[in-house]
Amino acid sequence: MIQLEEIATRLKRAQSAAIFLHMRPDGDTVGSGMALCRALSMRKVRTEVLCESDIPDKFSFLPGTKEIKKRPTFDAEVYICVDVSGTARLGALEQVFLAGAKKKTTVNIDHHVSNTRYAKYNFVLDRASNCENIAELIRLLGVPVRGEIADFLLLGMVTDSGCFSHSDVDGATFRAAAECLDGGANLSAIAFETMRRRSRAGAELYAEVISHLRYLSDGKIVCALVTREMLACRGLDDSVTEGMVDFGLGIDGVEVSVCLLEVKKTQYRISFRSAGRIDVNAVARTFGGGGHILAAGCMLFGELEEIYEKIAYAVWQNEG
Numbered sequence: 472m473i474q475l476e477e478i479a480t481r482l483k484r485a486q487s488a489a490i491f492l493h494m495r496p497d498g499d500t501v502g503s504g505m506a507l508c509r510a511l512s513m514r515k516v517r518t519e520v521l522c523e524s525d526i527p528d529k530f531s532f533l534p535g536t537k538e539i540k541k542r543p544t545f546d547a548e549v550y551i552c553v554d555v556s557g558t559a560r561l562g563a564l565e566q567v568f569l570a571g572a573k574k575k576t577t578v579n580i581d582h583h584v585s586n587t588r589y590a591k592y593n594f595v596l597d598r599a600s601n602c603e604n605i606a607e608l609i610r611l612l613g614v615p616v617r618g619e620i621a622d623f624l625l626l627g628m629v630t631d632s633g634c635f636s637h638s639d640v641d642g643a644t645f646r647a648a649a650e651c652l653d654g655g656a657n658l659s660a661i662a663f664e665t666m667r668r669r670s671r672a673g674a675e676l677y678a679e680v681i682s683h684l685r686y687l688s689d690g691k692i693v694c695a696l697v698t699r700e701m702l703a704c705r706g707l708d709d710s711v712t713e714g715m716v717d718f719g720l721g722i723d724g725v726e727v728s729v730c731l732l733e734v735k736k737t738q739y740r741i742s743f744r745s746a747g748r749i750d751v752n753a754v755a756r757t758f759g760g761g762g763h764i765l766a767a768g769c770m771l772f773g774e775l776e777e778i779y780e781k782i783a784y785a786v787w788q789n790e791g
């Protein structure tokens with residue numbers, strides 16, 4: 472695998488860069504992209520951050536996120552993807568990336584085990600958050616972790632690690648986070664804005680979803696369902712469903728928690744979380760998706776009952 476040193480050397484020489492985030496952006500891709508953008512700008516590399524989707528409101532307390540563009544505004548020399556496991560995750564920007572990839576330097580910095588190594592320079596290391604990889608890269612660029620850079624890096628570390636509670640959190644995660652705090656990052660604001668705060672309508676939706684959980688396989692699997700109607704009647708968009716899947720993992724006896732988000736009739740976006748024993752990356756892969764061993768996702772098509780059956784069967788097949 473290519474080392475971050477080599478990527479840092481190439482980036483230092485670049486004139487301009489475009490940083491690509493994955494669709495339905497989370498704190499880790501936003502934090503990775505914005506922190507790297509600030510660091511490259513300090514090195515006089517003209518840089519912009521691109522994402523096909525709207526940036527969820529919960530990240531707007533970090534004002535820099537308003538600069539994120541839907542389409543490129545200049546022809547950058549280097550294309551960098553952050554927290555993007557495969558080019559399909561770029562959504563509408565996939566074509567932009569693939570068209571540019573032929574003649575540009577492309578870089579892929581990620582932490583997903585399912586990463587497809589689609590760039591010329593791939594650095595994939597399975598850490599608790601991709602922001603830990605970006606923190607190391609920023610160090611190699613010779614830029615101090617301070618101010619906005621510290622806040623953006625900590626944003627990814629907090630959100631992807633479940634506030635430092637997931638099993639892949641290690642001493643290195645805390646050392647990287649400590650460097651952000653030393654640089655002035657606001658941990659309490661980041662944790663509150665991203666993990667706790669919600670609108671009243673969002674809280675009501677949460678209550679409804681949690682009170683209608685569906686159990687499969689003798690309670691080993693729990694499913695939360697969010698329909699278009701439940702969102703529409705409250706004027707909510709998909710982004711409020713993020714993190715809903717985590718609730719089920721706290722229920723006694725549950726090994727896999729699932730959230731089904733209706734995209735349209737007979738099409739559902741599925742998120743999986745594992746309590747530890749079952750590899751949900753493998754489960755998601757049987758449906759063409761992927762992610763991490765303990766957190767993964769895919770798309771499923773069919774009637775709801777059919778989908779519940781498919782999920783129960785795939786989990787059963789992947790029981791170790």
Ligand SMILES: [Mn+2]
Pocket residue numbers: 499500554582600601631
């Ligand atoms: Mn991530």
